[in-house]
Amino acid sequence: MLFDQSKQLLDTLIKTAIEDNKNIEQPILIAKIYQLQAVNFLFLKDYQKSQIFLDKSNSYLHKNSQAVTYVKAENTIYQTNILVANKDYTKAKNILTKLRNTLDSGENIKFLQALISERLANCYFLENDYQSAIEELTKSLEVLGELPYLLLKNKIYDDLSKNYLAINDTDKFEFYNKRYLDLNQKITSNQKEGISYLIKITKDLEENNADEIQKKVRFNTFLVLGISLVLIGFLVVYFVVETQRTKGLKKQIVFLNQRHISSNKTSENIEIKPINNLDISKVDDEIVSKTNKNVRQLVIPIETQKEILEKLNQFEKSDLFLNNDLSLATLASHLETNTKYVSDIINSYKGKNYNAYVNELRINHIVSLLENDPSYLNYKVSYLAEKAGFSTHSLFAAVFKSVTGVSPNAFIKQLKA
Template sequence: MDFTRIIQKNTENKLFTHQLIHNSRRFLLFILIFSAHLMNGQSGPDFTILADKAFLKLYQNSDECISYTQGILVSDQNTEHKMVLQNIISQALAMKGDYVQSVNIFAQHEDADPKTGISYFMQVFGGYNLADQYQNLGLYNQSKKIISHLLSDQRLLKSNDPALRITTAKLYQLQALNSGINRDYITALQNLDKSNRYLSDHNEENAIIKIENRTFRSSYLLKQNKFSDYKILINRVISDLESQKNKPFLLGLAYENLSQYYFLKQDYEAAIEKLETALGLIENLPFNNLKIKIYESLSKNYYAVHNDEKYNQYNKLHNDLKAKTDLNSKEGIRYLVKLVETNQNKNIEFQNYMHVRSFWYLILILSVIVLGLLTYFLIIKSKNRDLKKQFDFFEKQISQKPQQLIVNKTSVTKDPGSTKISREKEDEILQKLEEFEKSDAYLNKNMSLSQLSSQLEINTKYLSEVINNREKNFNGYINKLRINHIVQLLREDSAFRNYKVSYLAEYSGFSSHSAFTTVFKSVTGMSPNAYIQEISKTQTA
C-alpha cells in the first residue's frame, strides 16, 4: 500500500512538474511575442521623431545637424531611413555652400545594393533627392524634368502614406522654385498651393515646409508688385517665427526678403535695418548661402546711401564668400556630371527620324536671315557713325526682348566644314537656348560651355556648333546676353545709373571692370559711362 502511494505521489509530482514547465514555456513565449510586438511598434515612431528633430536642426545650425544626423545614421541600418538621413545631411552641406560633400553624400545612397530591392518610396525619394541636388547646383532644367516625371504618377498623388505625402509636398515646392527662377510666378504660386495640400500638422517637418512655402509665396508676390498682399504675408511669417525663436535660418531669410521690399521703395535705411537683423541671427552660424544674399543686399543698400566704407566692407565679404562657394559649386557640378555621364552619353545620339524640309524653302529663309545678320553686324561695327546714331541704333536693339538677341529658329549660318546636324536636332537645341535666355543663369560668372551643355542636356559639340553659327564663340554669346541684360536694367531702373561701373561689371557676371567695358563698347558702340549719360538725357528729356 505504501508502495502504491509512493508511485501515485511520484506520478502526481511528474504531472505537476510537466504542467509547470508547459505553463512556463507558454508564459515565456507570451513575453517574447509581446516584447517583439512592442519593439516593432516603437521602431517607426522612434525614427520619425529622430528624423524630425534632425530636420529641425537643419534650420538651426548646419554643423550640429550634420553631427546629430550622422549619429543616427551609424546605428540605423534601415535602407529607407538611411536615404532620408543622407538627404538631410546633404541639404545641410548645401546650405553651408559645400556642394562637393553634398554630392558625395548623395552618391553614397546611389551605390546601394540593387539585389536587396527598392521600395516605391525609395524610388520616389531617390528622384526627389536627385532633383534637389540639381537645383542646389543651378541645373534647374534637369531638376524640373525629374520632378515633372515623378508628379505624373497618380499613385504618388493619391497616396495616403505620410512619408510619400511629405515627399510630394517637397517636390511641388522644388518645382515652384524652378518656375520662379524662370520668372513664371503664376505657375510658381500654383505649385506652392499644391505643395500645401499635401502638408499636415503632423510634425515639425510639415510645419517648416509650410513656413518656407509662405516665404517663397511672399517673394513671388513682391516680384509681381502686389505690395499690399506681400506685406501682410511676410509680416505674419516674421511674427510667427519670432514667437518660436528656434529657426534662425528661416527668420533671417524672411528679414532678407522684407529688405527687398524697402529697397524697391528706396527706403534704404529700413532695408539696412532688416538686413542687419537678419545677419545678426546667422552671423555665427554656417549658413553661407544665406550670408551671401545678405552681404550682397547690404552692399547695394549702403552704396545707395553713399556709405562707401560699409559698401566696401560688405562687398568684399560677398565677393570672397561667393568666389569660394562658386568654386565649390563648379566642382560639385563636375562630380555630379561624372556620376551620370554614362547614361547621359547614351541619350546623346543622332536623331534622324524626322522628315527633311524643302531644300529651296530653307535656302530662301537662310538667305534672308544671313542678309539681315550681315546688315546688323555692319551697323554695330561701323565706326563712322556719330554717338547719337550709335545710341539710336542700340536703343532700337534693346527695345526688343533680350531673349531674341541671339537665338532665332530660322537663323542658320552653317560652316561648310561643320558636323552635319539635322534641322530637327538644331531646332531642339535652339528651343532649349531660348528657354535658357529667359533665365538669369548667364549672369553666373562660372557659366561655361560644358556647364550649359550639362544643364541643357545637349552634346557639347552640337551646342558649340549651333552657338558658333550665330556668334564668334561661346564667350561672345554669353557676354552679349549679359550686356543686353544690364542695358535693360539701366533703361528701366534709374538706381542702376548711379552705380559704379565696377559694380555693374560684377552684377552682370564679368570678371573685371576692363573686360566689362571692352565688351560693352563692342556691343553698344559706346562706353558704359557714355551710354549712362545718353540714357539719362533721354529719360529727363
C-alpha cells in the first residue's frame, strides 16, 4: 500500500513539477524523482517500467559533477537489481564490479562502495558461493567503518548471519544474528516515526486540489526535493523489509503445499518425506546429464551414484540426521564412501549443499511431529531445537524460518488456531 501511495504522489509530482513546467532548471531534482518512481516499480515487480524510469532519470544527468556521478551510480545499482530479479547474476556482477572500479575513494562515495559490495554479495549468495559473499560483506563493513548508515549495516549483519548459517558456522551466525537483532530494534522506532510522517504528507497532498498542489510545487521546488529524499529513504527500508516478508509468505505457501499434496496424516504413521526423492532404477546417463545441466558434470560412475542415492534415501527414512554430532565426514562413513562423492551427489540430485540438506530433513521431522502429535505443540522451542539435533535455540529458529517461511512460534500458533 505504501508503494502505491508513493507511486500516486510521484505521478502528481511528475505531472506538476516536470511535464507542466518545462522551464525547471534543476535536472538533478527531476532525475531523482524519476529514479524514485523506478524504485516504486522495482518493488511492484514491474521491471519494464522500472527500467523506463531509470532511463528517464539518466537522460537528465549530463553535467559533470559529483552529484550527477552519485545519482548515475545509484541508477546503475537499481538496474542490477532488475538483472538479479531476472536471474542474470553474471551480468549484474560484471556491471557492479565495473562501477566499483570507476568510483573515487572519497568519503561521500563510501556508501555507494559499501552498497555495491552488498549487492555483489547478494549475487554470490544466490549462486551458493557463500565464501565469496562473506568476503564482499566483510569488505562492505570495512568501507562503512563508523559511518552512520544503520540501515545498510543492518542488512549486512543479516546477510552475514545467513551466509554463515549456510556454511554451518554456528558461532559467527550467532554473532552477526545478535548484531542484526540489536540494531534492528534501534531502527524500528525511527521507521515508525518516518512512516507516519510520509503518510501525513501523502494525505495532505491528496486533500488539496490539483491547482493548489501545482501552486505549492512551483512556489518551492525544494519542498519537492525534500519529499523525494524522505521517500527514497523509507522506500529503501520498505523495499528490503516488504520483500523479505513477501518471500517468507511465498516460502510458507510452497512449503505447506509440498507437505500436504496427497498426504494422509495419522498420529500412528508419521512420515518423514524424502527430499527430491528419485526412482533409483531410472538413474542412467540421460538423467545424470539432465540433473547436472547447471552444475559441474559428475565424474562418479553411474553404479556408484545409484548406490549412494539408494543409501541416502534410506538415511532420510531413518533418524540418524537428528544426531547433533552428524557431519559430512560421518555421513560419508555411514554411506561407506568419501566426502567428495556424498557432497557432489547431494548438490546435484538434491539441489542443495550438505548443511541445507540435513537441516531441511530435521525441520521436516519436527514439522511432522507438530502436525501429527498435539503434545508437541506445548513443548518449548528450545526442546524442539534439541529434539531436531540443533546446537542452539536461535540456530533452530533461523533454519526453521528459512525452510518454512515462518518462525517456530508462528507455525505452532497456526496449528493451534
